[in-house]
Amino acid sequence: MGFSEAQEELVLRSWKAMKSDSESTALKFFLRIFEIAPGAKQMFSFLRDAGDAPLEKHPKLKAHAVTVFVMACESATQLRSTGDVKVREATLKRLGATHARAGVADAHFETETHRSCSSLNVQVVKTALLDTIRDAVPDMWTPEMKAAWEEAYDQLAAVIKEEMKNAAAAEEQTKNAATAAEETTNAAAAEEETTNAAAAVDAS
Numbered sequence: 661m662g663f664s665e666a667q668e669e670l671v672l673r674s675w676k677a678m679k680s681d682s683e684s685t686a687l688k689f690f691l692r693i694f695e696i697a698p699g700a701k702q703m704f705s706f707l708r709d710a711g712d713a714p715l716e717k718h719p720k721l722k723a724h725a726v727t728v729f730v731m732a733c734e735s736a737t738q739l740r741s742t743g744d745v746k747v748r749e750a751t752l753k754r755l756g757a758t759h760a761r762a763g764v765a766d767a768h769f770e771t772e773t774h775r776s777c778s779s780l781n782v783q784v785v786k787t788a789l790l791d792t793i794r795d796a797v798p799d800m801w802t803p804e805m806k807a808a809w810e811e812a813y814d815q816l817a818a819v820i821k822e823e824m825k826n827a828a829a830a831e832e833q834t835k836n837a838a839t840a841a842e843e844t845t846n847a848a849a850a851e852e853e854t855t856n857a858a859a860a861v862d863a864s
């Protein structure tokens with residue numbers, strides 16, 4: 661099913677209404693993420709270093725929330741015009757690497773609850789996003805608006821998750837190359853040792 665002009669309009673209209681109060685929307689988004697998954701706080705370096713300072717005082721707090729909203733809006737526009745989500749190559753590479761490094765798992769992007777994992781309920785960013793929009797624009801909120809945001813978010817998340825896999829694979833390759841190089845060095849050293857030992861035997 662393609663993304664319609666009406667769906668794009670729903671996403672952009674609600675974002676426009678929220679944008680005027682993006683400061684408090686961003687804060688609510690974050691608080692909701694940490695309500696759902698308290699453990700997720702540890703993944704954000706700037707929060708790890710923040711000690712006990714209240715979240716709402718944190719200067720970097722807004723950036724991630726606003727980026728997720730803005731990029732989901734851009735996805736909605738792209739989905740309507742081309743049926744596909746494309747993120748600029750350099751941005752995508754960085755996003756893949758940052759999220760993989762921070763320990764973000766595919767599950768953090770989804771809405772399902774992994775009941776087997778009771779300590780960390782992983783219905784994180786997507787649920788937090790939808791809840792935040794619902795509470796920010798209650799008069800506009802409809803099942804159609806929810807579906808439009810879900811679609812835009814899902815397509816964007818799929819692109820980032822794919823890039824996270826690439827980043828993880830590249831890191832693994834670098835590690836393997838380093839191990840292989842080390843093994844070659846060790847083998848060369850062992851060979852030299854054998855040669856030296858043989859020479860010592862010859863000399864004696």
Ligand code: HEM
Nearest residue numbers: 703704705706727728731754755758762764768769785817
């Ligand atoms: C479509 C969804 C998402 C978008 C568009 C997005 C976007 C971004 C951006 C732009 C950054 C800044 C760093 C950079 O540019 O490399 C970032 C960092 C980060 N994101 Fe996301 N993100 C998304 C989903 C998630 C999810 C699901 C999680 C998991 C809870 C997450 C956790 C993080 C963390 C931990 C960082 C690093 C923050 C730091 O320590 O500085 N993000 N994200």
